[in-house]
Amino acid sequence: MSASKAPLLSTRGLRKRYKLRGGNAVRQITAVDDVSIQLASGETLAVVGESGCGKSTLAKLITQLEIPDEGELVFDGRPVSTRSRRERLAFRRDVQIVLQDPYGSLTPHFRVHTLVAEPLRIHRLATPSKLPTRVAEILESVGLAPEIAGRFPHELSGGQRQRVSIARAIATRPRLIVCDEPVSALDVSVRSQIVNLLLDLQRELGLSYLFISHDLALVDHIADVVCVMYLGRIVEQASAAAFFAAPRHPYSRALIASSPVPDPRRRHGAPAVHGEVEVGATTSGCRFRNRCPMALAKCAETDPPLRVLAADHLVACHRADELGEPLPFAEQIR
Amino acid sequence: MGDTLVAEAPRVLDVRGLSIAFRRPAGPIRVVRDVDLTVGHGEIVGLVGESGSGKSIFARAILGTLPRQAEVLTGEIGFVGSDLRHMPPSQVRHLRGDRMALVPQEPMTSLNPSLRIGRQLTEVLEVHRPEIRSAARTERAIEMLELVGVNFPSERLSQYPYQLSGGLRQRVAIAMALICGRVELLIADEPTTALDVTIQAQILDLFVRLQTKQKMSVLLITHDLGVIAQTAQRVAVMYAGEIVEMAGVDDLFAMPRHPYTRGLLDSLPRAGGAARKAHLPSIEGAVPSPAEEPRGCSFVNRCAFGVDLCRQQQPQLESAGAGRSVRCHRWQELADQFVRRDAAP
Structure with missing residues (x-):
């Protein structure tokens, strides 16, 4: 990039x-x-x-x-x-x-x-x-x-x-x-x-x-x-530094929150997302919406395109701008 | 973590001095050597080791399902007060699935591919709880599927394993392990290794909930230190058939005492930009073959701290403070160096 x-x-x-x-x-x-x-x-x-x-x-x-x-x-x-x-x-x-x-x-x-x-x-x-x-x-x-x-x-x-x-x-x-x-x-x-x-x-x-x-x-x-x-799509694409400092897609955040951190003082609470990847389950709208904690009605209607959020940072999510600042990955895993 | 509390809790599993060997024409090869391990009531104990460390054979010895070529040489396997090693196989078979159960790595191979989920679940009850009538068995199967978080439980009964995803199959395997309602010890052998991370997080959460809500005791066998850190209260680290370190989970990760444990923890990539693309600390060499039983310490060839003593004399597992033990001649000298740099409070 x-x-x-x-x-x-x-x-x-x-x-x-x-x-x-x-x-x-x-x-x-x-x-x-x-x-x-x-x-x-x-x-x-x-x-x-x-x-x-x-x-x-x-x-x-x-x-x-x-x-x-x-x-x-x-x-x-x-x-x-x-x-x-x-x-x-x-x-x-x-x-x-x-x-x-x-x-x-x-x-x-x-x-x-x-x-x-x-x-x-x-x-x-x-x-x-x-x-x-x-x-x-x-x-x-x-x-x-x-x-x-x-x-x-x-x-x-x-x-x-x-x-x-x-x-x-x-x-x-x-x-x-x-x-x-x-x-x-x-x-x-x-x-x-x-x-x-x-x-x-x-x-x-x-x-x-x-x-x-x-x-x-x-x-x-x-x-x-x-x-x-x-499910076949790129949902987020960014330089590693930008991605790990602030992942923007709810799925990226779920992946990070699910990684088993090798530190017992940082135990996860409840699982970050429920359900599983279902191949071929969704035919319209965002493919992650069934598991997404932030899904809205419009997520079922329109497939979010991969759009530029910042220099070197692309996200396919209608609500990417609304997501609060996440904890950088390093803070979560270290 | 409350090591002392845990040690006082009644023991569900109490293994003493267990050695297991494979028979070979050239003489027996000891793959598990003098292992002591306890699991308290309502406790999750992690057993970490790499391939060939003997962790799975150890689990099979407890379950009484050792392969034909393997035999227990010495030791006791105490299970809720009785010694499994001197129990007739028929009796051990009766305990298995009833009071102790296995959750295997790959449920696709452990579930019967030609039987519907409902049949597989109720069969356990037919064998171990014949007093339960047929209709009640099906009801109980649905309850168990609900308990382990399978959606549409009654519809699942008529499905075959291949129709379920990996995560669901693993939930069914856990339901099968628990269905008798009398299980006191769950042995989970790499239960999430074949699963995706978001599903792994769900299954680990299920184990923790079973432990806290149902006071289930779990022996969790894995190679993944992250999985251990997320779930276990105590940890045993196994290397080349021996336990080299045993400690409460917080102590082990904050202050590893054995050079091998430390090497494993150090070799994990740390997230963070500054060190990106820098060399990761690594343990040189590979795990020794079990055929070459060393005279001294089994880790000495890969250890950065090995001295002559380590090559000549085998270290014993010795107490290293409250609730922890370590098998290293030099652990006391090295203790100060072994505080992980990022683990200081």
Whole structure:
């Protein structure tokens, strides 16, 4: 969102619909609905939201694992859809992904060497004779000893596996890595090691991250820009500093108020919101209104558009101006 | 927090010196080592540990549902005055679901996918409360669903688990655990790990309400320190099969005594702009494999404060003030350094 740098990645009105079969009725749900984001080079954009909010679908659209039904994806100044075959291959080299579960995302019968060498081979980034040295270098840059190359994924710890996933991602020298909950499956004591590694790699290689997470304390630590999604829509988008100083959407506030703060002196009272995310439940008006403590009649009638509330701060809520000054997130969690 | 009060309350669970091993051709591997743990009446005790710390196996030993390859080597499992370890399995089975119950992590796998919710709930009553007649069973099932905050309870009875959301399934699992009305100990093993944060907050609130209103005793097993801070009165920290620290929740978070506890608390990202993108403190290395039982302290290889003594001699769990204990040779020397910088009053 910082206007100073030209965005590395931007999307305009991305939309993706899926058919949902329930019994004998076929419903259509819009998993990602009119999503426009911008990510500057070397920055981290965090996408926050609960299951069903479309954050993983957004990750698939950005990595071109899914093709959007509508909207445009612009990478490095050029629309991805108009690229030639060769240019698309280059796109795949420039944009990589790290997934949540390092147990499920590494082919179990490949040794680490094969796993890390695979992207190098596909993109012809190393001759066969240079492969072992290159793999060793990449392993070193993610904090793994070269002898790990001979092991199978099942012989590694969770943290080591996630390092291998990151090694695969950086092997092609990408410019953007989509991280889909990259530390959620890891043990607490290992989590911060991987977070530190991602921060180091960003600094050293000038990487941009699209970072999908539900952990708001972590997002506050690593993100430059925050997007909150609810049922396919962006409901709030702001610089991390502005967002965490004063979240403006009732849903953002509910997410913050629900985060289990690791301090027994700050226990939550009653739950911040009732009910659950209901995919496909609302067809008109604001999608959060069924759970929103501030909903009015007009929230059922008109869908609030994402509007500019302040510089670098967009909110989709009719009543965002009426919300009082919230407690900054840091005050709540510290 | 009132540690002394809690300690005087009648104990629902009183585990002493419990060791559990997996049988392996190369010899038994001890995955739970010499664990003492009590849960008082109407108390929520948190058991924190990472994967492989032995926390789930510990829970299964209490419930009498250890896998075939595992066996209890030593120790006692006191449950409301009787020793479960020396009780015939048939009797333990009778207690399970009646006076103690499990709330598992993923209710999709613990609920029977082919049975309607109503059937699953009433089955518990058929087994444990045969004196209740059929119509009254259904009524009780509806009451329980209401109690745990399931909307449209009577309509839910005819639904299947797949028709419910994760949060609702977890509420049904809790209703199933409570339906006999005689449950004294609820063992919740990562009950909110699979849930979204707003739903997690609702389920944790439910546990706290059950504890305060119904005087339920809960052993809450989790890896999430935030969940512990929000719900528990006392906390046991488990590492590599051992309890390394035990304390009242306020004391543990304000003044951790064990280097591992401190490392865990420090590694949590602090919200706040100044430190954004700075390195997080972390515990180097990984949890040791249970096969390599150390001679000295099990944490020494990852500990920033380890000395020769720690490598040579295993520390014992020793008292460290009112209601707390710690397994560390150096806790007294380190105590002053271990006040969290942001926790000073």
